Amino acid sequence: MVTDSFIQRVVSLWKTAALRPTDNSLSRIVCPRNMLLLAQSSHPAADVWNRLARLVGATLNEDLVTADDVESQCLTILHQVWPQVRFRLRFLTPCL
Numbered sequence: 001m002v003t004d005s006f007i008q009r010v011v012s013l014w015k016t017a018a019l020r021p022t023d024n025s026l027s028r029i030v031c032p033r034n035m036l037l038l039a040q041s042s043h044p045a046a047d048v049w050n051r052l053a054r055l056v057g058a059t060l061n062e063d064l065v066t067a068d069d070v071e072s073q074c075l076t077i078l079h080q081v082w083p084q085v086r087f088r089l090r091f092l093t094p095c096l
Helices: 004-015 032-039 045-061 067-079
Strands: none
Touching: 004 045, 032 045, 032 067, 045 067
């Protein structure tokens, strides 16, 4: 499981100009593909979504993504048609 200290280390790396993703991939952290992958995790769903929320929060706090980017991502997720068996939206609430 991803820990808070791991999230902080990754965000610190992303803040370094030489290690910052250049393809704007940070603005796609909350995307349908990642949601499906996270929904399949063997870890408790609440823990998975809370960790994602912390990662998104950390990237926002460090100005690696904008609030508008995250809002757009979340709206895309909410408008997506999801297979009910594989995706438990109620656990995603803390992240959105």
